Amino acid sequence: MTIEESLASARSHLRRLDPADAYAATAEQDTFIVDIRPDFQRREAGEIAGAIVVERNHLEWRLDPSSDARIPEAVHSGIRWILICEGGFSSSLAADALHKIGLRRSTDIIGGFHAWTAAGLPVERPASPAIPRRPGEGATTPV
Template sequence: MTLRVKDMVAAAETEIVTLRAEEAKARHGAADVRFIDLRDRRELEREGRIPGAFHCPRGMLEFWIDPESPYHKPIFAEDVQFVFYCASGWRSALSAKTAQDMGLDKVSHLGGGFSAWRDSGLPVEQVTAK
């Protein structure tokens, strides 16, 4: 194996904006910012989420961003800043890079992910099982 995930994440982070938890908190709730939770449903139900975050499973991101995809979600056509996050920041770094590559121009990710947000004492919203 010549390419490792940690190398992919490190490369992505040289091309994207990484926000610390307090920087993300300063943007949270703004009308022109959307937090995108990339974790799977079990993680949401077990740990909660950043209040108001939109859930997009990582495996669907490209399909939901692409306006020509039958799975496109209108949220990704909004002219807003997207703040992607996952559990620890790896999936969100790769996702932010992918979103940029697909044409979203106001993209960042939460360094350290949901764990950094929660460990900073920032608000968490519980998610009920479907």
């Protein structure tokens, strides 16, 4: 299977959101935007206010409610995790990985952070370098 086939397979069961719909969805209970971009991309381009930062390599561990390494928001498998990466490709594969561990409401943002900024949605410059987030720490501390 090629990466394009893998991506198409991953997206076939995701209810992907455009940036405006993702932004509006954050008003819903148990819905969170999760920024999976690496630190250097967030420092360079900015961050989404209110997004939870969990870099891709920690994602399943932090969002699985049965994991000892889960974040405080990961209280049950019905949480709607809306993932965002730089261009909307890695986030699709990551959302698929979350589906595979039972987090079936997970999805991603079409076009990623590029589309988010093109839509004129809010972006903040990070105040300081990222500090690794540990289980039990507040939602505004990056992972």
